[in-house]
Amino acid sequence: MKKAFLSGINGQDGSYLAELLLEKGYEVHGMIRKSSVFNTQRIEHLINYDYKKNDGAKRFFIHYGDLIDGASLTRLLRRIAPDEVYNLGAQSHVKVSFDIPLYTGDVVALGTVRILDAIMDIGSKIKFYQASSSEIFGEQSFSYQNEQTPLAPASPYACAKAFSYWMTIIYRKSYNLFACNGILFNHESPRRHETFVTRKITRAIARILKGEQDILYLGNLDAKRDWGYAKEYVYAIWLALQQDQPDDYVIATGENYSVRDFLDESFSLVGLDWKKYVQIDPRLYRPNEVSSLCGDAKKAREKLNWKPKCSFRQLVRLMLESDLNLEGLNLKDFEN
Ligand code: NAP
Numbered sequence: 001m002k003k004a005f006l007s008g009i010n011g012q013d014g015s016y017l018a019e020l021l022l023e024k025g026y027e028v029h030g031m032i033r034k035s036s037v038f039n040t041q042r043i044e045h046l047i048n049y050d051y052k053k054n055d056g057a058k059r060f061f062i063h064y065g066d067l068i069d070g071a072s073l074t075r076l077l078r079r080i081a082p083d084e085v086y087n088l089g090a091q092s093h094v095k096v097s098f099d100i101p102l103y104t105g106d107v108v109a110l111g112t113v114r115i116l117d118a119i120m121d122i123g124s125k126i127k128f129y130q131a132s133s134s135e136i137f138g139e140q141s142f143s144y145q146n147e148q149t150p151l152a153p154a155s156p157y158a159c160a161k162a163f164s165y166w167m168t169i170i171y172r173k174s175y176n177l178f179a180c181n182g183i184l185f186n187h188e189s190p191r192r193h194e195t196f197v198t199r200k201i202t203r204a205i206a207r208i209l210k211g212e213q214d215i216l217y218l219g220n221l222d223a224k225r226d227w228g229y230a231k232e233y234v235y236a237i238w239l240a241l242q243q244d245q246p247d248d249y250v251i252a253t254g255e256n257y258s259v260r261d262f263l264d265e266s267f268s269l270v271g272l273d274w275k276k277y278v279q280i281d282p283r284l285y286r287p288n289e290v291s292s293l294c295g296d297a298k299k300a301r302e303k304l305n306w307k308p309k310c311s312f313r314q315l316v317r318l319m320l321e322s323d324l325n326l327e328g329l330n331l332k333d334f335e336n
C-alpha cells in the first residue's frame with residue numbers, strides 16, 4: 001500500500017486530492033498548522049469516515065506541522081516514510097502577498113526547499129510534487145502560456161512560486177530526485193476560499209437572494225483568467241507522479257474569461273443584473289495586476305492523457321448551486 005504525505009491537506013486542492021488518494025487505496029498523511037480557529041472543515045468528512053486498510057487499521061492521518069518549521073517537516077517525513085509527497089501548502093493569496101511578502105516567501109519559497117531537503121535527508125526515492133502556478137508567467141505578450149514560456153512573476157506570491165519552481169528543477173537535475181512541477185492555472189470549486197473572486201461572487205449571490213447582502217465590492221473586473229474545476233485538476237496532479245520520468249506540466253482549460261464574464265454568467269443564472277449590486281472598491285486593486293492568463297495544456301494531454309471536462313458555464317453553475325444550497329436555497333427556483 002502506497003503512502004502519501006500532503007502539506008495543505010485542509011485547503012481546496014488538499015481535500016480533493018486526499019479523497020482521490022483514499023479512493024485509490026493509499027494511506028494518506030496530511031499536515032495542518034496549529035490555528036486558533038477551526039481549520040479542518042474541508043476534511044472533516046474524511047476524519048469522521050475513518051478509512052480502513054484490509055486489516056482494519058486506519059488509512060487517514062492528520063499531523064501538526066508547518067512549512068516554516070523545517071524540523072517538523074523532517075520529523076514527520078522520517079516517521080511516515082511516504083512514497084509520494086505533495087507540497088500544496090501555501091500563503092496562496094496573490095493580493096495578500098503584497099502585504100506580507102516576507103512571510104509569503106518563507107512559506108512558499110523556503111517551505112518548498114525545506115521539504116526538498118527533508119526528502120534528501122530521508123531517502124531520495126520519495127516522489128515529490130510541487131504546486132506551481134500560472135502566476136509565475138505574469139504579464140505576457142503570448143496569448144497562451146506553456147512549459148516553454150519565460151517566467152515573469154508580478155507579485156511576491158508569484159516570485160516565491162517561481163523560486164520553488166526552479167528549486168524543484170534544480171533538485172531534480174542535481175540529485176536525480178523524482179520531482180515534478182504542476183503549473184496549474186486558476187481552479188475553483190465549492191471548496192474555494194471566499195477571498196478568491198469566483199467564490200466571493202457565488203457566495204454573495206446566495207446572500208443577496210437570501211436578503212443578507214446588498215452590495216458586492218470588487219476590484220478589477222477586466223482581468224482574465226483560465227478557470228477550471230479543482231476536482232479535475234487534482235487528478236492531473238496525481239498523474240504527474242505516476243509517470244516513469246519526472247517532468248513539469250501546465251494544467252489549464254485553454255479558455256479564459258474576465259471577472260466581468262463571471263459576473264454576467266453567475267448573476268444571469270438567477271435572473272439578476274449584477275450592475276445593480278456590484279461596486280468597485282479601489283482597495284481591492286492589486287499594486288501590480290496580471291491582466292490575462294490562458295494555458296496551453298497540450299503536453300499534459302499528450303503525456304498524462306489528461307484533459308478538462310468541466311466547462312466555464314458548468315463550473316459557475318456548480319459553484320452557485322452549492323452556495324445557494326448552503327443558504328437553504330435551490331437554484332432551480334430562480335432559473336428562467
Ligand atoms: P488553499 O485552499 O489556500 O490551501 C492552502 C493550504 O496551505 C491551506 O491548507 C493552508 O492551511 C496551508 N498553509 C498555509 N500556510 C501554511 C504553512 N505555513 N504551513 C503549512 N501549511 C500552510 O490553496 P489551494 O487552492 O488548495 O491551492 C493548493 C496549492 O496550489 C497552493 O500551493 C497554491 O498556491 C497552489 N495553486 C493554486 C491554484 C488555484 O487556482 N487554486 C492555482 C495554482 C497554484 P490554513 O488553512 O491553515 O491556512
Ligand code: F7E
Binds near residue numbers: 133
Ligand atoms: O483573483 C480580480 C483579481 O484572487 C482573480 C490563487 O489560487 O490563482 C489564484 O490567484 C482575478 C484577479 O485569484 C477581486 O485582481 C477583482 O485579477 O481569485 P483571485 P488569482 O489572483 O488569479 C492563481 C493561479 C494562484 O496560484 C493563486 O494561489 O480577480 N479581482 N475583484 C478580485 N480578486 C479577489 N480575490 N477579490 C476581489 O474582490
